[in-house]
Amino acid sequence: MSLSGKPVELREHLLGFTLSVVSKMIFKEKYFGDKEDKSVLDMDEMREIVREWFVLNGAFNIGDWIPWVEFLDLQGYGKKMRALRRKMDGFCDYVIDDHLERRGEGENDFVDVLLQIEDGVQFTRDCVKALIMNLLVGATDTSAGTIEWVMLELLRHPRVMEKAKAELNSVTGRNRWVEEHDMAQLPYIYAVIMETLRLHPIATLLAPHCAIGDCNVAGYNVSKGTLVLVNAWSIGRDPDSWDAPEEFLPERFIGKDIEFITGSNFAVLPFGSGRRRCPGMNLALKTVPTTLANLLHGFELKLEEGIRVEDISMEEQYGLTTIPKHPLSLIMEPTLPSYLY
Numbered sequence: 321m322s323l324s325g326k327p328v329e330l331r332e333h334l335l336g337f338t339l340s341v342v343s344k345m346i347f348k349e350k351y352f353g354d355k356e357d358k359s360v361l362d363m364d365e366m367r368e369i370v371r372e373w374f375v376l377n378g379a380f381n382i383g384d385w386i387p388w389v390e391f392l393d394l395q396g397y398g399k400k401m402r403a404l405r406r407k408m409d410g411f412c413d414y415v416i417d418d419h420l421e422r423r424g425e426g427e428n429d430f431v432d433v434l435l436q437i438e439d440g441v442q443f444t445r446d447c448v449k450a451l452i453m454n455l456l457v458g459a460t461d462t463s464a465g466t467i468e469w470v471m472l473e474l475l476r477h478p479r480v481m482e483k484a485k486a487e488l489n490s491v492t493g494r495n496r497w498v499e500e501h502d503m504a505q506l507p508y509i510y511a512v513i514m515e516t517l518r519l520h521p522i523a524t525l526l527a528p529h530c531a532i533g534d535c536n537v538a539g540y541n542v543s544k545g546t547l548v549l550v551n552a553w554s555i556g557r558d559p560d561s562w563d564a565p566e567e568f569l570p571e572r573f574i575g576k577d578i579e580f581i582t583g584s585n586f587a588v589l590p591f592g593s594g595r596r597r598c599p600g601m602n603l604a605l606k607t608v609p610t611t612l613a614n615l616l617h618g619f620e621l622k623l624e625e626g627i628r629v630e631d632i633s634m635e636e637q638y639g640l641t642t643i644p645k646h647p648l649s650l651i652m653e654p655t656l657p658s659y660l661y
C-alpha cells in the first residue's frame with residue numbers, strides 16, 4: 321500500500337485482503353499470485369471474477385422476467401455468465417485435481433475436508449466446486465464493501481471518527497496494532513459497524529428466496545414458488561423502528577450486543593435471518609471489525625486535496641451487493657512507530 325502521501329483507492333486493497341483471508345482458509349492461497357504459471361489465476365484475475373460474478377448476478381436480465389425472449393439474450397448477460405462459469409470451473413477443477421494428487425500431504429484445508437466427504441455417496445465434484453466458489457464470492461465483496469461504507473461514513477462524521485480513534489488509543493496504546501483479544505473492549509467500533517450495516521446492508525435485498533409452500537405473511541397470501549425479496553435496506557431505515565433513521569448515529573447501538581444485528585431482531589437484517597441467513601456471519605464479525613480497527617488505529621485517513629466532506633458521494637452501485645458507486649480514494653498517513661509497518 322502506498323504510504324507516500326499519494327491517494328490510495330481503498331477498494332482494490334480491501335478486496336485483495338478479504339480474498340486472501342478467505343482463500344487461506346479454503347486452500348491455503350497457493351493458487352494465486354504467480355503470473356508466470358498459466359494454469360492458475362493470479363489474485364487480480366480472481367478479484368475480477370468475484371466482482372463480475374456480483375455484477376452479473378445482480379443485473380436486471382430481461383429474459384428472467386419475460387421468459388419467451390430469454391433465448392435472444394438481449395443484453396448479452398447469458399453469454400457473459402457462460403464465459404465466467406468456464407473460468408470458475410477451470411479454476412476449481414485445477415484446485416480439486418491438485419488436492420487429489422497431494423492427498424495426505426501436510427495439514428488439511430477446507431477443500432481436503434470437502435473431498436473426504438466427496439468419497440461418500442452424495443457429495444459430487446460439482447458440489448465441491450459450488451462450495452468453493454460460494455465461499456470465495458460470499459466472503460469477499462461483502463466484507464470489503466462493508467468496510468468501504470464504514471470509511472465513507474466516518475469521513476463524513478469526523479466526530480465519530482475521533483471517538484472511535486480515542487477508544488482504540490485507550491485500549492491499545494500507540495505502540496502496537498489492534499489484536500483480536502482487544503476487540504471485546506471496543507464497543508464503539510462495533511457500534512459504528514452495526515450502524516453502518518443498518519444504513520448500508522451490503523445485500524440490500526438479501527439473496528432471492530423462493531416460497532416452498534403456500535403461506536400467509538402479515539395478511540398477504542404468498543403462493544408456493546413465489547420469488548421473495550426482503551428489502552433489508554428499507555427495513556433498516558423504517559421510521560417506525562428507528563429514531564432519525566437517515567442519520568448516522570452509532571450511539572444508538574451502545575449497550576446492544578452484536579447479536580442484535582444477526583437475525584433475531586427484524587428491524588435490522590444485514591445478514592438475513594433463519595436457516596438461510598449468512599453462514600459467514602461470525603467470520604465477518606471478526607474480520608470486518610479487526611480490519612477497520614487497524615486501519616483507524618494505524619493511519620491518519622484524509623480526503624484527497626481539494627475534496628470537501630460535503631463532496632463525498634454516497635451514491636450506490638446496485639447489484640447483488642450494493643457498494644459505493646464511486647470507489648473511495650484516500651490519503652493514508654502512518655501514525656504508529658515506523659517499525660510496525
Ligand code: HEM
Pocket residue numbers: 342454455458459460462463466521522523526527528589590591592593596597598599600601603604608
Ligand atoms: C459484512 C459481511 C457480510 C454480510 C453483510 C453478508 C450478508 C449476507 C446476506 C444478507 C446473505 C443472504 C442471506 C439471506 O438471503 O437470508 C448472505 C449469504 C451468504 N453469505 Fe454472507 N455476508 C457477509 C460475509 C460473508 C462471509 C465472510 C462469508 C464466507 C466466509 C459469507 C458467505 C455467505 C454464503 C456462502 C451465503 C449464501 C448462503 C446460502 O445460500 O444459504 N458471507 N450473506
